Amino acid sequence: MSRRRRMLEDLDRDICEHIAIETQENIERGMSPDEARTSALRKFGNVTRVKEETREVWSFSWFERFWVDVSFGIRALWKHPGFAIVAILTLALGIGANTAIFSVVEGVVLAALPYPHPDRLVMVLESRPSVKQISISYPDFQDWQHGSRSFEHMAALTDRSYDLTGPGTSDHLAGMEVSSGFFATLGVNLTLGHEFAPSEDRPNGGQTVVISDRLWKDRFASNPAVLGKAVTLDGTDFTIIGVLPPKFRLWTEVDVYTSLGQGEPLLYRDRTAHSVVCIGRLKPGVSIGEAQEELETVQSNLDRLYPTADRNLGINIEPLKQSIVGDVGGTLLLLLGAVGIVLLIACTNVASLSLARSASRTREFAIRSALGASRARMVRQLMTESVLLALIGGLLGSIVANLEVRLLLAKFPEIVPRSQNVHLNIPVLLFAFGISLVVGVLFGLAPASDGSSVDVQGSLKAGERGFTRAHPRAQSILVIVQMALTVMLLVGFGLLLRTILQLWNVNPGFDRQHVITFKVGLSPSLTTTASSTRTAYRQLLGRIREIPGVQAADFTNVVPLSDHDNGGPFWVGAQQSTAMQDAPHALYFETGPEYLQAMQIPLLRGRFFTRADDSDSEPVVVIDSVLAQAYFPHKDPVGELITVAHWRTARVIGVVGHVRHWGLGDAGTYNPSQIYISFYQISDEWVPAFARDLSVAIRTPLDVSTIMPAIKDAVYGTGKDQPIYNVETMQQIASDSMSSQRLPMILLGAFAGLALLLASVGVYGVLSYSVSQRIQEIGIRMALGAERRDVLRMIIGQGLRLAVAGVILGAGGALLLTRLLSSFSRLLYGVRANDPVTFTAVSFVLVCVSILACYLPARRASRVNPMVALKYE
Amino acid sequence: MGPRHGHAIAKMIEFNSEDVLQVEQGSLYPALHRLIKRGWISAEEGTSENNRRAKFYKLTTKGRRQLAVETSKWDKLAGAIARILRPVEEEGK
Numbered sequence: 001m002s003r004r005r006r007m008l009e010d011l012d013r014d015i016c017e018h019i020a021i022e023t024q025e026n027i028e029r030g031m032s033p034d035e036a037r038t039s040a041l042r043k044f045g046n047v048t049r050v051k052e053e054t055r056e057v058w059s060f061s062w063f064e065r066f067w068v069d070v071s072f073g074i075r076a077l078w079k080h081p082g083f084a085i086v087a088i089l090t091l092a093l094g095i096g097a098n099t100a101i102f103s104v105v106e107g108v109v110l111a112a113l114p115y116p117h118p119d120r121l122v123m124v125l126e127s128r129p130s131v132k133q134i135s136i137s138y139p140d141f142q143d144w145q146h147g148s149r150s151f152e153h154m155a156a157l158t159d160r161s162y163d164l165t166g167p168g169t170s171d172h173l174a175g176m177e178v179s180s181g182f183f184a185t186l187g188v189n190l191t192l193g194h195e196f197a198p199s200e201d202r203p204n205g206g207q208t209v210v211i212s213d214r215l216w217k218d219r220f221a222s223n224p225a226v227l228g229k230a231v232t233l234d235g236t237d238f239t240i241i242g243v244l245p246p247k248f249r250l251w252t253e254v255d256v257y258t259s260l261g262q263g264e265p266l267l268y269r270d271r272t273a274h275s276v277v278c279i280g281r282l283k284p285g286v287s288i289g290e291a292q293e294e295l296e297t298v299q300s301n302l303d304r305l306y307p308t309a310d311r312n313l314g315i316n317i318e319p320l321k322q323s324i325v326g327d328v329g330g331t332l333l334l335l336l337g338a339v340g341i342v343l344l345i346a347c348t349n350v351a352s353l354s355l356a357r358s359a360s361r362t363r364e365f366a367i368r369s370a371l372g373a374s375r376a377r378m379v380r381q382l383m384t385e386s387v388l389l390a391l392i393g394g395l396l397g398s399i400v401a402n403l404e405v406r407l408l409l410a411k412f413p414e415i416v417p418r419s420q421n422v423h424l425n426i427p428v429l430l431f432a433f434g435i436s437l438v439v440g441v442l443f444g445l446a447p448a449s450d451g452s453s454v455d456v457q458g459s460l461k462a463g464e465r466g467f468t469r470a471h472p473r474a475q476s477i478l479v480i481v482q483m484a485l486t487v488m489l490l491v492g493f494g495l496l497l498r499t500i501l502q503l504w505n506v507n508p509g510f511d512r513q514h515v516i517t518f519k520v521g522l523s524p525s526l527t528t529t530a531s532s533t534r535t536a537y538r539q540l541l542g543r544i545r546e547i548p549g550v551q552a553a554d555f556t557n558v559v560p561l562s563d564h565d566n567g568g569p570f571w572v573g574a575q576q577s578t579a580m581q582d583a584p585h586a587l588y589f590e591t592g593p594e595y596l597q598a599m600q601i602p603l604l605r606g607r608f609f610t611r612a613d614d615s616d617s618e619p620v621v622v623i624d625s626v627l628a629q630a631y632f633p634h635k636d637p638v639g640e641l642i643t644v645a646h647w648r649t650a651r652v653i654g655v656v657g658h659v660r661h662w663g664l665g666d667a668g669t670y671n672p673s674q675i676y677i678s679f680y681q682i683s684d685e686w687v688p689a690f691a692r693d694l695s696v697a698i699r700t701p702l703d704v705s706t707i708m709p710a711i712k713d714a715v716y717g718t719g720k721d722q723p724i725y726n727v728e729t730m731q732q733i734a735s736d737s738m739s740s741q742r743l744p745m746i747l748l749g750a751f752a753g754l755a756l757l758l759a760s761v762g763v764y765g766v767l768s769y770s771v772s773q774r775i776q777e778i779g780i781r782m783a784l785g786a787e788r789r790d791v792l793r794m795i796i797g798q799g800l801r802l803a804v805a806g807v808i809l810g811a812g813g814a815l816l817l818t819r820l821l822s823s824f825s826r827l828l829y830g831v832r833a834n835d836p837v838t839f840t841a842v843s844f845v846l847v848c849v850s851i852l853a854c855y856l857p858a859r860r861a862s863r864v865n866p867m868v869a870l871k872y873e
Numbered sequence: 874m875g876p877r878h879g880h881a882i883a884k885m886i887e888f889n890s891e892d893v894l895q896v897e898q899g900s901l902y903p904a905l906h907r908l909i910k911r912g913w914i915s916a917e918e919g920t921s922e923n924n925r926r927a928k929f930y931k932l933t934t935k936g937r938r939q940l941a942v943e944t945s946k947w948d949k950l951a952g953a954i955a956r957i958l959r960p961v962e963e964e965g966k
Contacts, residue, residue: 007906007916010928014879017927018898021880024923045897053903057910 004058011054019044069384076385083357084389087350090761091393091439093754094346096400099424099432101332101339101747103405106431107422109329113321114421116187117281122288123323124154124278124295127314128581131670135274137310138260138267140302141179144278147298150291152283155182156260156276157250161692162233163521164256165721168219172521172725175233175256177263177276183210183242185281186250191216193227193242200241201261209238210257213246231256235524250279251324251417264689271309272580272645279320292317310581328416331740334821335747338492341485342751342758343439348478349762351443354386355475356769386444387437394436398424401432412743446474475766476802482759483806483850484813487842489752491814492821494838495831496745502665502830503738509659510560511600515730516704517559517697520715521723530684533691534615537679541592541696543714549702552597555679557590557693560599560659560730561737564693567671569645572631576643583645586627586673587661590682590690596656598699599730604628606638606654614680619650624658627673644675647683663737665829695726704729741827756846759806760853767799768857778861779869788862795861799854800847807843814839876929878921879905905930913939 019040026036044050077084112118125133126140141156148154156179164171180201183190191213200208209231220226230237233256244257260268260276267275282291295315303311358365365378402424409419416422526536537555544553558564569583576583589595593609604625613620621642628637643649659674660666682690700707704727715722735742771778778791818833831838877885882905883898908914913936919929932940 007909011902013926014928015899015902017878017921017923017925018880018883020923020925021921022898043898045899047899050899050902053900054906057903057906 007058008055011051015044015047015050066384069381070388072381073385073388077389080357083353086761087353087389088393088396090346090349090758091390091436092396092400093758094343094397095390095394095432095436095439096397096404097339097751097754098336098343098435099394099398099401099428100404100408101336102431103401103424103428104408104416104419104422105332105336106425106427108416108418109325109332110427111418111421113324117284118321119319120152120282120284121186121320122280122282122291122317123320124280124291125316126274126299127316129312129314133316134313135277137271137273138276139269139271140299140313141276141278143302144295144298147301148291148294150282150286150294151280153181153185154278154280155179155185156278157182158260158263158276160258160263162256162258163235163524163721163723164231164233165235165524166230166232170521170721170723172519172723173215173233173255174253175258176250176254177260178257179260182257182279183244185279187281188245188248190242191245192224193240195242196259196261201259203262203265205259205262207236207238207262208241208259209233210242210244211240212244212248212253212255214253215255216243233258234521235527247420249420266685266689270646271306274310280317288317288319308580311579312581324417326417331744331827332416335744335751338489338748338751341489342755343435345482345485345755345758345762347439347443348482349758349765350386350389351446352475352478352762352766354443355446355478356765358382383441383444387440390436390440390443391433394432394439397436398429398432401428412739416743475769479759479762479766479802480806480809482755482762483803483846484810486752486755486759487807487810487846488814488817489748489755490842490845491811491818491838493745493748493752494842495818495821495828495833495835496741496748498831498835498838499665499741499827499829500738500745503741504664506660506664508560508664508734509601509657510730512730512734514701515599515697515699516707516727517695517730517733518711518727519695519725521721521725522691523721527688527691530687531615533687534680537691537694540715541594543717544696544698544711545594547707547710547714549700549707549710551699551701552594553696553698554592554594554598555590555694556595556697557679557690557695558587558661559695559697559733560661561663561733563662563737566693570673570675571643571645572640574641574643574649576645580645584631584673585671586675587671588644589674589676590679590694591676592679595676595697598697599659600699601659602657604655604657605636606652608654608656609676609678613678615684617681619648619681620653620678621650622654622656622676623652624656624674624676626658626668627675628655630673642675644677646686647677650677650681664734697730741829744827756849759846760849763799763802763850764853764856766802767795767854768860770798771795771857771861774861775864775869778864779866782864783866783870791862791864792858795858796851796854799850799858803847803850807846810846811839811843814842876917876919876931878919878927878929880921882930908936911939912936 019037022040022043023033023036026039027033031039041047113121115121124136124144126136127133135158136156138156141154145154158177160175160177162173162175164173178196180196180198183195190210193210195210196208199205211226211231215231216222216226219231220229226240226243229240231240232238238256238258267273280291282288292315295317299313299315302309303313368378369375405422405424409416409422412419520540522533522536522540527533541553541555544550558566566588567585568588569580570586571577571583591609593611593613595601596603596608605628606622608622609620621644623637623642631637632640637652637655640652641649642652656676658672661674662670679690679694698707698711708724708727712724715724778786782788782791815834822828822833879901880898883901886901887895905914905916909916909930913933914930915933916928916930918926921927
């Protein structure tokens with residue numbers, strides 16, 4: 001560019017100089033000055049043309065020609081701002097929605113994990129014949145670490161939250177217990193300090209902690225001298241040995257990392273306690289299959305060494321990213337498909353609009369063609385215009401997308417994993433640019449292929465109005481396609497809506513209304529021994545029960561529908577009658593006497609716990625109806641004995657109703673049996689481990705904001721170092737348990753609404769155009785005696801035919817699509833993919849909306865004054 | 874041939890062709906610029922006989938090579954045409 005400018009800058013000067021020298025020579029030859037100059041100019045030729053030609057030598061000709069097209073396109077669009085605005089807005093909606101969803105897909109599913117060589121990172125779990133993935137035991141992990149050669153690093157980890165009481169105000173923090181080498185496995189370099197050395201990753205290795213960047217900022221003002229200082233977690237001082245870089249996270253945000261080797265010995269010494277998970281970094285060149293084979297060999301050696309532990313465990317290795325993203329990928333791809341349909345509808349809308357517009361531009365093209373414009377030239381012009389529209393729409397859409405994504409993730413931050421990774425980044429912008437281009441070409445094709453093949457004579461003769469009868473067939477087909485696509489989206493939305501309604505009406509086995517749950521971190525000074533812990537909890541509950549408005553309150557370590565897993569083996573009778581891995585499993589609830597009342601779970605036989613059931617009395621359990629039916633089919637279970645693994649043999653004192661813990665739509669295949677144990681009877685050594693999981697459930701007719709101040713007073717009454725957290729109503733928890741259906745439903749609903757709007761605009765546009773074309777015909781009809789009603793019926797009938805054709809086509813497509821929908825596990829509940837109610841409702845809605853969209857043009861047609869219409873030509 | 878400015882080049886064409894090639898002098902400039910763009914000649918600033926600044930054009934090495942190629946091509950073509958057409962007619966093109 002600069003060379004070009006330099007070369008052309010001096011051209012004027014050189015030409016002047018050229019002519020001056022020539023003039024000079026002419027004068028020397030004896031001409032008069034005037035004559036000399038005229039002659040010199042004549043000899044030089046047309047100065048302007050010389051300049052132009054020279055400039056052309058240097059021009060980027062394609063670019064400049066393109067620019068001419070663009071500026072002409074802008075002028076052409078400017079002359080019809082209505083068309084341009086509608087088209088741009090339509091495209092902005094379509095492209096924006098696509099960009100938004102794609103940015104989520106990109107950030108969550110496509111983008112690599114933010115660690116070096118992320119493809120070598122894997123999640124290693126165990127499996128049973130019946131369950132694909134289960135947690136592993138810490139001793140197994142240690143044996144894998146020693147026995148395998150496939151991994152560069154391996155690390156075990158588990159979630160573990162802490163109550164922070166210093167420095168600063170007390171707070172509940174998300175934490176993780178990790179083994180030595182955890183950060184090295186991921187390849188994360190700490191901002192300060194180092195991670196746990198093997199010597200620190202064992203019992204009595206010294207209490208050390210690695211903290212997050214956030215904690216470092218909030219509690220230590222990012223002081224570089226923080227290493228060696230202490231944070232107080234659960235009443236113990238931990239020395240800070242490392243600070244993590246900002247934004248580091250594996251799953252969710254975690255503030256404190258402690259060493260696993262110093263964790264609860266009861267859990268981590270037990271080869272049957274599946275309490276940790278394992279990540280690994282494969283050595284370069286080692287495949288997942290090879291690693292799996294090797295670990296399976298190691299595992300089968302362990303079976304021989306430890307015959308009493310869980311045996312016949314398989315190994316399950318999957319890429320770490322897959323493990324983090326989970327099955328969200330499928331839902332996101334489904335949404336991407338849905339939003340793609342919206343874009344198609346937007347596209348057909350704009351195509352139909354530009355068809356109408358190109359019909360009215362026929363004369364323009366005829367004139368240009370008569371003046372010598374080639375067909376290719378005009379196609380390029382039309383394409384430039386449509387691509388221009390699409391790019392403006394795309395730009396606007398990307399801005400919309402940015403807002404949409406922020407809105408979406410602000411509302412559902414935890415609904416997709418890695419949501420912090422979703423940005424409008426280069427790949428997303430490229431995507432937006434790419435689909436804008438494709439869309440521009442796509443909807444430009446229709447009018448371009450049509451508008452350029454102009455019958456010059458016919459068009460120029462066609463009279464003043466400047467249009468010939470346009471493309472009723474092409475436009476009708478577009479409308480039918482739109483309708484069909486809309487039906488597909490509406491059916492998808494309808495099925496999910498029905499699913500949610502069905503789920504909401506499911507009886508979960510308890511009354512989810514008027515229940516609030518929350519957690520309390522009891523002051524470390526109150527929980528030094530097992531018996532003081534029990535007393536502290538009893539007193540806390542006592543204070544809460546005194547609050548006016550609290551009808552019942554008690555603990556549970558497992559809040560129904562919260563996804564918390566506390567499964568374990570049991571045996572009917574007084575003996576461990578089989579090996580551990582052959583024993584049936586149940587979900588264990590550690591609760592207190594008022595729990596049934598708080599949750600309104602029905603008592604079917606016998607009794608529930610009382611205050612008398614404590615560590616001094618006979619161990620007792622309460623079972624649910626599913627367990628009773630399966631293991632005591634023909635007798636009364638009350639009075640029978642059950643042996644609980646890791647605990648003891650206890651007498652069954654009652655049977656209660658089954659609670660749907662694994663989701664409102666749970667089919668009851670995974671661990672359906674439930675056993676209740678009194679928290680006050682748990683063995684001393686297990687008390688600290690279980691106390692951490694306890695939630696308080698209270699039944700109150702008051703709402704959260706009204707009752708919580710009183711509850712805070714009651715809790716803080718015994719010490720300010722007792723944080724209250726995870727405050728939720730049972731309604732919220734139940735609603736969150738439907739999140740895998742709720743997000744797609746909301747988005748599909750939004751997309752279907754958008755599609756409906758666009759499609760009705762499409763019908764409206766086509767009909768009003770058709771009415772304006774048929775105005776003479778209508779005039780003649782009315783002059784010949786047609787009633788307004790007849791005209792109204794005729795126009796609405798025309799629109800309705802399109803709608804019905806679209807509905808039939810769409811219903812067929814939807815049948816195929818919903819088969820896909822139902823193949824996503826647990827997405828649909830209580831409705832079949834070909835649910836007749838949904839299909840009927842959708843068809844009805846679509847036909848109603850089309851009648852509405854037809855009504856305005858039809859009314860205009862019926863108001864036609866025959867005299868005016870006939871004079872119109 | 875040393876560097877020449879535009880007018881001098883035009884004069885030289887006229888003079889060397891014994892005024893047979895009488896084209897509009899202006900058309901020289903697009904041609905010169907085309908040659909610059911291909912890198913066959915280069916331009917530098919100089920002073921004209923009127924003592925004013927002007928561009929002086931000069932063959933580059935690449936241009937000299939190209940000239941040799943074109944000249945031999947032309948010679949071949951001209952020879953061929955000459956052999957076909959007798960008596961020889963001169964045609965300016």
